[in-house]
Amino acid sequence: MAERPLHGGDPSVLRRLNSAATLRELRDGGESTLSGLANRVGLSRPTTEGVLGELIGRGLVAEVAPRPGSALGRPARRYRFRAEAGHALGIAVDAHRVRLLVTDLGGEVAGGHRAGLDPHARPDARIAAVRAAVKECLAAAGIGRASLRAVAAGTPGVVGPDGTVTRCAAVPGWEGVELGRELGRSFACPVLVENDANLAAMAERWRGAARAADDVVCVYAGLHTGAGALIGGRLHRGRWGAAGEIGMLPELGLRDTTAVLLTGGGPGPAASGAALAGLASAGPALDDAERVLAAAGRRDPAATEAVERLAARMSRGVAAMALALDPEMIVVGGPLAGAGAPLVGALRRHVPPLCLSPVRIEASELGDEAVGLGAVRLALDRIDEDLFRVDRAPGAAEPAGAPAEPGATESAGR
Amino acid sequence: MAERPLHGGDPSVLRRLNSAATLRELRDGGESTLSGLANRVGLSRPTTEGVLGELIGRGLVAEVAPRPGSALGRPARRYRFRAEAGHALGIAVDAHRVRLLVTDLGGEVAGGHRAGLDPHARPDARIAAVRAAVKECLAAAGIGRASLRAVAAGTPGVVGPDGTVTRCAAVPGWEGVELGRELGRSFACPVLVENDANLAAMAERWRGAARAADDVVCVYAGLHTGAGALIGGRLHRGRWGAAGEIGMLPELGLRDTTAVLLTGGGPGPAASGAALAGLASAGPALDDAERVLAAAGRRDPAATEAVERLAARMSRGVAAMALALDPEMIVVGGPLAGAGAPLVGALRRHVPPLCLSPVRIEASELGDEAVGLGAVRLALDRIDEDLFRVDRAPGAAEPAGAPAEPGATESAGR
Numbered sequence: 001m002a003e004r005p006l007h008g009g010d011p012s013v014l015r016r017l018n019s020a021a022t023l024r025e026l027r028d029g030g031e032s033t034l035s036g037l038a039n040r041v042g043l044s045r046p047t048t049e050g051v052l053g054e055l056i057g058r059g060l061v062a063e064v065a066p067r068p069g070s071a072l073g074r075p076a077r078r079y080r081f082r083a084e085a086g087h088a089l090g091i092a093v094d095a096h097r098v099r100l101l102v103t104d105l106g107g108e109v110a111g112g113h114r115a116g117l118d119p120h121a122r123p124d125a126r127i128a129a130v131r132a133a134v135k136e137c138l139a140a141a142g143i144g145r146a147s148l149r150a151v152a153a154g155t156p157g158v159v160g161p162d163g164t165v166t167r168c169a170a171v172p173g174w175e176g177v178e179l180g181r182e183l184g185r186s187f188a189c190p191v192l193v194e195n196d197a198n199l200a201a202m203a204e205r206w207r208g209a210a211r212a213a214d215d216v217v218c219v220y221a222g223l224h225t226g227a228g229a230l231i232g233g234r235l236h237r238g239r240w241g242a243a244g245e246i247g248m249l250p251e252l253g254l255r256d257t258t259a260v261l262l263t264g265g266g267p268g269p270a271a272s273g274a275a276l277a278g279l280a281s282a283g284p285a286l287d288d289a290e291r292v293l294a295a296a297g298r299r300d301p302a303a304t305e306a307v308e309r310l311a312a313r314m315s316r317g318v319a320a321m322a323l324a325l326d327p328e329m330i331v332v333g334g335p336l337a338g339a340g341a342p343l344v345g346a347l348r349r350h351v352p353p354l355c356l357s358p359v360r361i362e363a364s365e366l367g368d369e370a371v372g373l374g375a376v377r378l379a380l381d382r383i384d385e386d387l388f389r390v391d392r393a394p395g396a397a398e399p400a401g402a403p404a405e406p407g408a409t410e411s412a413g414r
Numbered sequence: 415m416a417e418r419p420l421h422g423g424d425p426s427v428l429r430r431l432n433s434a435a436t437l438r439e440l441r442d443g444g445e446s447t448l449s450g451l452a453n454r455v456g457l458s459r460p461t462t463e464g465v466l467g468e469l470i471g472r473g474l475v476a477e478v479a480p481r482p483g484s485a486l487g488r489p490a491r492r493y494r495f496r497a498e499a500g501h502a503l504g505i506a507v508d509a510h511r512v513r514l515l516v517t518d519l520g521g522e523v524a525g526g527h528r529a530g531l532d533p534h535a536r537p538d539a540r541i542a543a544v545r546a547a548v549k550e551c552l553a554a555a556g557i558g559r560a561s562l563r564a565v566a567a568g569t570p571g572v573v574g575p576d577g578t579v580t581r582c583a584a585v586p587g588w589e590g591v592e593l594g595r596e597l598g599r600s601f602a603c604p605v606l607v608e609n610d611a612n613l614a615a616m617a618e619r620w621r622g623a624a625r626a627a628d629d630v631v632c633v634y635a636g637l638h639t640g641a642g643a644l645i646g647g648r649l650h651r652g653r654w655g656a657a658g659e660i661g662m663l664p665e666l667g668l669r670d671t672t673a674v675l676l677t678g679g680g681p682g683p684a685a686s687g688a689a690l691a692g693l694a695s696a697g698p699a700l701d702d703a704e705r706v707l708a709a710a711g712r713r714d715p716a717a718t719e720a721v722e723r724l725a726a727r728m729s730r731g732v733a734a735m736a737l738a739l740d741p742e743m744i745v746v747g748g749p750l751a752g753a754g755a756p757l758v759g760a761l762r763r764h765v766p767p768l769c770l771s772p773v774r775i776e777a778s779e780l781g782d783e784a785v786g787l788g789a790v791r792l793a794l795d796r797i798d799e800d801l802f803r804v805d806r807a808p809g810a811a812e813p814a815g816a817p818a819e820p821g822a823t824e825s826a827g828r
Contacts, residue, residue, distance in 0.1 A: 037685035167770055215653060229738075231645050238740020239629060240771035246737045248770055249730060250663045316663060323660045324643075325653020356572055356581055356662055357654035395496055 016050075016390040018043055022051045023060060023081065024388060027106070031064055031080035039365060052079055057086045060387070064084055088374030088383060089137075091130060091183070092196065095119045095171045095223070096154050098130050098139040101372040105149070105208075105387075107380060111141025112372075118350040123177045126406035131186055145187065149386070150379035152192040154199040154371040156226065158242045163193040166240070169255075170223045190382055196220060197244055198235055198332075200364070200372025202227035204331045206377045208370065209362040213328040217244075217321045220370075221336035221343065223285065225254040225314060227321050235378075244321070253319035257336060259287045261310045276309070287334045296342040304342070311346030318361075319346060326357050333364030421760060428464075430804040432457055436465045437474060437495065445478055445494035457715050466493055468595070473499045474801070480502070482564060494636040497522060501798060504789030505597070506572050506610065509533045509585045509637070512544050514551040515786040519563070519801075521620075521794060525555025526786075538764060545600055559601065563800070564793035566606040568613040568731070568785040570640065572656045577607040580654070583669075584637045606798055610634060611658055612649055612749075613788025615642035619744045620791045623776040627742040631658075632733045633664055634784075635750035635757065637699065639668040639728060649792075657702075658735070666731035672703045675724045700749050710756040718756070724759030732761060733768035734774075735737045740771050747778030759816065 021041050035089040038048040055061035059130055064078040081104030092099045100113040114399045115133045117126055130153075138145060147158075155169025163180015165171075201218035204210040210218075219371060220226050229243035236243050247254030258370065262285065298352035322330060332344045341363040354357045378384040435455050440446065452462040465684060469475035478492040497520030504515045516526040529547045531540055544567075552559060566621035571582025577594015579585075593631045599606040615632035618624040624632075627649040634640050643650045650657050661668030676699065709717035736744060744765075755777040766773045778784055 059683070076804040227543070227738075231650060232648075236645060236648075236739070238771070242737070242771045243740040244738065245770050246734060248737050249768065250558055251735070252663075268768065280736045290451050313547060316665070320660060320663060320666070320734050321738055323656070324641075324735055325650070326654055326659070330655045335549045354663065356659050357652070 001409060006226050013390055015088065018047060019051050019054060020388045020390055022048065023055055026061060027081040031078050033076040033078050035076070036370055039077065059176035060284060062183055064153075065391045066228050077303045081106070083238060086383065087143050087147045088376050089134070089148050089151040090372045090379060091134070091151065091153040092199075092371035092375060093117070093126070093130055093153060094196070098133045099368065099372045100133055101376050102137060102141055103370070103376050105380070105383065107199055110143060111137055113137035113140060117370055120172060123173050126171075126179060127182050130183070134186065140160055145268045148189050150190045150192070150382040151183065151187050151376040151380070152194060152199075152378040153179060154194055154196040155179060156196050156222070156224070158240070159195050161181070162291045163211055165193075167242070187370035192204070192378055192382060194224065194375070194378055195241065195244070197226035198228035198237065199378060200333050200370040201230050201331070201374070203370045203374035204333065204364060205233070207373060208366045209331045210329055213323065215327040217325055217327045217330045219318055219321070219330060219332045221314070221332060221334040223256075224255045225317065225334070228319070229325055229327070231325070246317055246320050251311035252320050253315070257310060257314060258285050260313060261289050261336065263293055263307055264306065264309060290338060291413050293336065293338065293342055296311070307342045307346050311343060311350045315347060315350035315354060322351065322355050322357070322359050329360045329362060331362050331364055333366065333370050337364050337370065338367060416771070418509060425493050425793045427804055430735065432461060433468060434802045434804055436462065438825040440475060440493060445492050446491050447483065449492040451493065466760045492614070493661040495520070498796065501557050501561045502790050503548070503562050503565040504786045504793060504795035505548070505567040506513050506785035506789060507531070507540070507544055507567060508610070512547045513785070513786045514547055515549060516555055516557060517790050518792070519794070521790070524557060524785050525551055525602070527551035527554065534586060537587050540585075541596050548600065553636065562601060562603050564606070564796040565597065565601050566608060566613075566789040566792040566796070567593065568608055568610040568612050568615050568789045570574035570636070570638070572654070572659060573607050573609050574655050577605070579607075581656070583626065587816075602814060606792055606796060609640065609642065609655065609658070609794055610785045611640035612642035612651065613792060614784040615644050615745070615788070616649055617748065617780055617788035618778060619644055619647070622778055622780045622789060623745045623806055624743050629739065629741040631739055631741045633732055633735065633744060633745045633746045633748075635671055635728070635746060637672045638746060639731065639748070641672045643735070643739055643741070645733055645739070655656050660731055660734050667729070668731035668732050671724060671728060672699050674727060675703050675720055678720065704752060707750065707752065707756055721756045724797045725757055725764045729761060729764035729768060732765050736765065736769050736771070736773050743774045743776060745776050747780065749782065751778050752781060779787055
């Protein structure tokens with residue numbers, strides 16, 4: 001009557017299955033007594049006791065101090081997931097700034113940091129500034145580097161499967177930088193790199209406007225406008241990490257979006273390219289854009305017209321993503337989606353007439369935290385893979401993408 | 415030491431799990447002796463014997479006649495999956511013809527049929543003609559209607575989740591037709607309806623150019639050009655069944671593709687719309703298009719120029735799908751992909767310069783069988799759901815989409 005065993009009869013795999021199931025139950029279902037936990041997981045008491053011993057030994061579970069005076073006699077021991085057993089670091093880096101967010105294993109924010117970057121800095125200087133910001137962030141949060149179990153970084157541009165920035169118009173000199181490998185030198189844990197719009201999409205589903213949705217397009221409107229897509233609840237990166245780069249087609253109006261807002265663009269890509277060239281430093285350009293958006297929010301006629309013009313132009317690209325994927329929801333985020341979201345309101349008028357299906361367009365609720373938050377989510381997913389994998393011993397996981405160099409931890413922050 | 419049981423302790427679910435595992439092993443792994451099968455599935459001999467008895471009773475498994483003189487003594491009994499226990503019917507219907515394909519449960523082709531349709535026929539006449547074709551197809555193949563376990567139909571246009579054609583430019587009067595419900599009247603089994611490009615994508619992965627790929631875009635070039643996408647090996651329909659309808663944006667050059675090939679199109683959508691209006695009957699237009707493609711294959715200069723012009727125009731739309739999804743492969747199928755595939759060759763020159771990632775473009779190998787074959791695959795997938803489901807008793811499955819009307823079977827073919 002035996003079912004085909006999932007573990008192929010290997011007792012060490014069975015132990016890991018039991019351990020993973022117990023850990024997941026404690027993390028997702030909250031603290032519990034031994035018997036309660038045994039019952040919830042479907043294991044015997046002695047097996048559960050053994051598993052808990054192992055998890056306590058790995059620092060992932062702790063006994064909870066009994067509540068004082070909570071009961072007569074000896075209270076039953078209770079156990080909890082130690083979310084503080086490790087941390088995830090999310091990094092959002094672009095032309096003019098770096099934003100960091102660090103959380104515990106439960107996704108609770110434990111610290112953060114922001115720093116401006118020189119938009120004209122060379123890649124090595126930019127990476128050094130990121131390292132310095134990481135050092136400052138961890139110091140301020142009182143978190144040791146050894147506590148990090150995974151790090152993820154978001155950047156504009158296309159990120160290849162190996163963590164190299166293969167295409168990037170928004171950050172000078174960034175194309176070809178092996179960002180995963182470079183950042184990997186600073187950490188002993190896995191380091192992942194991902195496109196910023198892709199991370200924004202993950203963040204919106206985790207803690208933003210797309211919490212209930214599985215098929216989501218996130219349009220991330222900044223200097224240029226990119227898009228990321230979740231399909232069936234999972235990030236769709238594409239074969240070369242370039243999914244969502246529909247802005248490559250100039251007629252879809254997603255290039256130079258900030259420049260178009262500020263200058264009105266022109267009849268074609270050449271004109272808008274020229275307009276962009278005049279805006280050498282992305283930082284001030286985005287600041288100016290935010291002023292225009294704020295003015296549109298106050299119904300300033302010229303600013304309102306500029307936003308309408310931009311939305312009319314962008315609507316082709318947003319509609320192209322909507323037509324290609326027919327998602328449940330489109331979330332518009334990024335710097336140009338802020339300031340009362342006049343751009344989102346304008347897109348709600350311009351996009352639906354171009355589409356076949358009812359289109360739901362929502363404004364991001366995450367402001368400029370989206371990319372960093374998505375990076376944390378990606379890092380936490382990577383940590384989950386290690387915590388809940390059953391095909392090899394815990395701790396035997398190797399960093400994906402960027403192999404950590406032994407002793408490289410000390411060299412961080414140079 | 416017990417794992418949490420997948421079946422929640424319900425013995426009837428355990429029986430169904432065992433039954434499904436045994437059936438799958440026999441179907442996918444080939445015929446077997448009792449002990450061999452028990453070993454392959456990981457069940458005891460008595461359990462396997464019980465399961466086989468049940469599957470034989472359901473007509474899904476048969477004992478194989480021992481090979482004459484193959485061994486001394488009594489040969490061990492062998493069992494096989496009865497692929498002939500049921501059939502799947504695929505229907506491809508468009509403006510000017512209907513093509514049918516019927517296979518057994520193993521996907522082996524058991525029959526087929528084609529018939530021309532009047533492009534100006536009203537929907538009820540078109541559906542009646544489809545019913546007549548089904549009748550003829552089944553009679554010629556000697557397959558009783560009761561043997562059909564699922565039917566799927568492919569059509570141009572957008573098909574809503576309930577099997578209604580919600581948008582369709584290629585078949586006059588087709589918009590709003592409840593095709594799933596209408597065809598459902600003819601069958602006692604589940605009837606599914608799907609967009610033709612989506613089915614072509616499924617066919618290419620099943621038996622065509624995309625056999626090794628999980629993320630595939632299929633561009634289906636006909637009167638208009640549609641697209642279907644598989645993501646992670648599964649069809650991505652989208653929230654309203656409209657994924658891939660990127661041709662809605664006229665600047666992407668996927669509308670009126672046959673007209674553009676024949677007339678050279680014009681400066682804008684209005685001109686090509688007018689060109690199309692002159693081609694009232696889709697059938698002859700496609701025949702003319704195939705003559706142009708054949709001439710281009712013979713290097714006729716005018717025809718070659720017409721194909722180049724069409725490819726240059728279509729390349730925007732093909733690139734838009736490639737940029738949105740960054741698939742492993744783009745398969746170009748449909749009537750315009752035939753005749754030595756000069757269009758595919760031209761797209762291979764025009765599309766890559768518009769894209770960021772290396773783009774792999776392949777010609778369909780399935781000719782005009784793609785949609786019917788994809789429909790059969792969809793029907794077989796639906797049958798698999800019933801055969802291998804474990805959450806309720808076999809046979810308790812209800813048709814998805816179009817509920818069958820009791821006794822409706824006799825009314826088919828009117």
